[in-house]
Amino acid sequence: MKFYLAPMEGITGHIYRRHFHELYKGVDKYFTPFIATNQTFKLKNREKREIDPKINEGMYVVPQLLTNNAQQFIWYAREIKKLGYNEINLNVGCPSGTVVSKHKGAGMLLDLEQFDSFLDQIYTELSEKLTISVKTRLGIENFDDLDRITEIYNKYPLNELIVHPRTRKDFYKNSPDFNAFRNVCEKANMDIGYNGDIKTSDDIIKIINDYNDYNVNSIMIGRGILTNPLMLENYYENKPHNNIDCDRLKEFVSRLFADYVSDYTACSDAINRMKELWFYILEPFDNCKEIHKEMKKIKKAKDKEVYESAINNLFEILREIEK
C-alpha cells in the first residue's frame, strides 16, 4: 500500500511538505494544494514556487489543477511537464460554493456530458508522456450518478482514481460512504486510491483488509497526518496512534513557523497559518482544560512573543501527557 499526503489549500504547501519530509517518514507522494488555471495562461509567482523542482527536490510531488477548461488544463500540464513532473492530478472534489458554481472541482460532476468531453479533449490533445490522476467525489447531492461517473472514468487511461466517497453536499460532514466506494472498486478498471477520515492505524488496516480483492493501491491522508504527523510511522512500527514524539513535533512546528514568518510580510499572517494547523494537532486533546487555555492564547496571539510563550506552555503540558 502506498500513502499519499492529501492536498490541503492553505496548509500542505511547499513549506509544510519540505519540513514534513525532512522530519517524518511514510509518505510516498505529496499532492500540492490546487492550482486554479486561468485564461491568462500564466503561473502566478506563488504557484511557481509551489511547483519549483528545486523546492520539491527529493520528494515525489504531484501538482494538482483545478479547472474545467481543457485548453487551460493542457497549457498548464505542458508547463508542469517542462519542469520535470510526470504526473498531474485533476481536482474533481472541491465542494466550495464559488468553485462548484463554476462547474469546477466537484462541480464538474454537475454536467457529466461536459465532463466526459473535457476528459476526451485533454486525452486527445495531450500527446506528451504525462500521467493524469484524478481525485474525485462521487456525486453532487447523492450517489445516483455513480455508475455513469465510473463509466466515464473507465473510458480514459487514468493513472489512478483517488476516491473521496462523499458527495459535494456532504462537504466534510457525515461519514464516507463505503458502499459507494465498493461500487466504484467493483466497476473501475484502473488503480484506485482511497481518501477520507483515515485517522488511525486501525483505519488503514480496515481499508487494506476490506478492499484486498480490488485494485486499491493507495491511501491518501489529510487531517489524520495534520493531527499527528507521526501517524504513518506509528502504523509501520506498530505503535499506538496517540504516540506523538513531542521533541520532533516541536522541531516541526518551530521550523514551519520560522519559514512562514520569513515568507509573509506580517508576523500575524504566519501566526494565522499556524493556528489552522494547531486546530488539527490539538483536536485529540479537546477535553483537556489546560490545553484549552493555551489554545485560547494561541487563538488570540497577534505577535511572536505571545504565540511562542503559548507554544512553550503547550509543549510542557503535552510532555506531561506523553509520560
Ligand SMILES: Cc1cc2nc3c(=O)[nH]c(=O)nc-3n(C[C@H](O)[C@H](O)[C@H](O)COP(=O)(O)O)c2cc1C
Ligand atoms: C482546509 C482544507 C483544504 C483542502 N484543500 C484541498 C485542495 O487543495 N485540493 C483537494 O483536492 N482537496 C482539498 N481538500 C480535501 C482534502 O484533500 C481531503 O480530501 C479531505 O480532507 C478528506 O481527507 P481526510 O479525511 O484524510 O482529511 C482540502 C480539505 C481541507 C479541510
